[in-house]
Amino acid sequence: MKLRMNSAPDASLPPARPAAPAVDLLVVGGGINGTGIARDAAGRGLSVILCEKDDLGQGTSSRSSRLIHGGLRYLEHGELRLVREALRERETLMRIAPHLVRPLRFVLPHVPRMRPVWMLRLGLFLYDHLAHRGQLPGSRALWLDSAPEGGAVRPQIRRGFVYSDCRTDDARLVVHNAMGAREVGARILTRHELIAARDRDGHWQAQLRDSQRGTVMDITARALVNAAGPWVDTLAGRLTPSGTPRRVRLIKGSHIVVPRFWNGDHGFLLQNTDRRVVFVTPYEPGYALVGTTDVEYCGPPEAVAVSAEETDYLCTAVNRQLRCALTAADVVHSYAGVRALVDDSQGDPAAVTRDYVLDLAGVSPNAAARQTQAAAPLLSVLGGKITTFRCLAEQALDLLRPIFPQMGPAWTAHRPLPGGDLEGADARQAQAKFLAQASFLPAEHALGLFDRHGSRAGDILAGSRKLADLGRHFGAGFYEQEAHHFFMREWAISSEDVLWRRSKFGLRLSTEQQAQFAQWINSLAN
Numbered sequence: 001m002k003l004r005m006n007s008a009p010d011a012s013l014p015p016a017r018p019a020a021p022a023v024d025l026l027v028v029g030g031g032i033n034g035t036g037i038a039r040d041a042a043g044r045g046l047s048v049i050l051c052e053k054d055d056l057g058q059g060t061s062s063r064s065s066r067l068i069h070g071g072l073r074y075l076e077h078g079e080l081r082l083v084r085e086a087l088r089e090r091e092t093l094m095r096i097a098p099h100l101v102r103p104l105r106f107v108l109p110h111v112p113r114m115r116p117v118w119m120l121r122l123g124l125f126l127y128d129h130l131a132h133r134g135q136l137p138g139s140r141a142l143w144l145d146s147a148p149e150g151g152a153v154r155p156q157i158r159r160g161f162v163y164s165d166c167r168t169d170d171a172r173l174v175v176h177n178a179m180g181a182r183e184v185g186a187r188i189l190t191r192h193e194l195i196a197a198r199d200r201d202g203h204w205q206a207q208l209r210d211s212q213r214g215t216v217m218d219i220t221a222r223a224l225v226n227a228a229g230p231w232v233d234t235l236a237g238r239l240t241p242s243g244t245p246r247r248v249r250l251i252k253g254s255h256i257v258v259p260r261f262w263n264g265d266h267g268f269l270l271q272n273t274d275r276r277v278v279f280v281t282p283y284e285p286g287y288a289l290v291g292t293t294d295v296e297y298c299g300p301p302e303a304v305a306v307s308a309e310e311t312d313y314l315c316t317a318v319n320r321q322l323r324c325a326l327t328a329a330d331v332v333h334s335y336a337g338v339r340a341l342v343d344d345s346q347g348d349p350a351a352v353t354r355d356y357v358l359d360l361a362g363v364s365p366n367a368a369a370r371q372t373q374a375a376a377p378l379l380s381v382l383g384g385k386i387t388t389f390r391c392l393a394e395q396a397l398d399l400l401r402p403i404f405p406q407m408g409p410a411w412t413a414h415r416p417l418p419g420g421d422l423e424g425a426d427a428r429q430a431q432a433k434f435l436a437q438a439s440f441l442p443a444e445h446a447l448g449l450f451d452r453h454g455s456r457a458g459d460i461l462a463g464s465r466k467l468a469d470l471g472r473h474f475g476a477g478f479y480e481q482e483a484h485h486f487f488m489r490e491w492a493i494s495s496e497d498v499l500w501r502r503s504k505f506g507l508r509l510s511t512e513q514q515a516q517f518a519q520w521i522n523s524l525a526n
Contacts (some may be wrong), residue, residue, distance in 0.1 A: 063337025099454025419454025445477030
């Protein structure tokens, strides 16, 4: 296998200009919203190209709290519509992606000097009943000093609640959407940056630069979607006429990863003294994820990083209510992402709405006017959260229907994502069946493979009957055969793509093992 790696173009050769393909829709941005829109559009019969300047999900979409949830705290800000929609989507995603969206019970300790019991009860009652809850148990009160779930809570906190939500692997959710888009006809171009696009006679004439080859590709598209996340304004400035979306507010959210310090499969939702909340959830075998912060951010999105103050903030919030004494020395990994939220003039970054806005320019609502309009349609995606990506995409395509009246109906609520077609949508039964088929693998390695690929885990083991058939073992259950899959089927080209987005093996491989894996990649490219 020959890999196409990052390299500088040969300056002595002029860049090649392949023939310009003509498509219905050009989607710019390979995060969760961009891949979701590309999949929906291609499945409705549109010709689609998605371009991403880096790796899939390299920005905000791989730096979330990894939760599929309604947003319990949004009720406090009166965002009932957003919470209801997110809770409905939670059910939908559990059905179409059971391998990636899994139930998680949360313990919510009651701290008397914070929100009163009646407020927590009311919030959880609404959370249980705002939308149909067919697959998850409801909330209930508990005495933490006697319940097993209270074992990690400090003894002075005696009362609490437990409620249901879901967790996911955000980066893999992006990749599986991209694979689903490809399978219904979309073309996915990673490492292709949109450098300019011009409206010519009602169509977009766009230029994409391939950072691997140094070439430029011309594309003609009937409509363009700006799903660049925190780069939405940067991209708008490369369009002629310039896109003018609503004012975007960049908010940084940071997370830390520490060793697990409690028993059980549940997580915690902790109230903080500033009225924010902090999630503490299981994260890969043996680790916990703590987040997030809400900090105004003004720098370039690609330079975002966790600050010492944020690390101290998160450790202090956890130590105040749970039986631990976390410090910066306990942090084994950290990451920060930038959320591009719609500016709703809220002073507190934590209070800025997580709802999304779809701004469509160049389309007249009047049917007669549409016959003569010449402006190239531009759809800008602003705000949003990972839970609502599918319905965001559905609404985006509904907005574009006047341009593409021939497109098919909405379909993504009922079609599983790749790997999600489990028997009866019961992940546990499908998992048990796979473990029986992969009995030659250590159980923890087979479980990890299933968690990453769902029903397609068997494809990676095709023809393998013993460990030696899987090729080189890089450590922690990561074998050469899966690495080839990441490169051949999931657009990975670098060690970082594989160890931190296609998987989280970067947490468990030693520095030496990671270096050996990088050397192995280089040997394939040469």
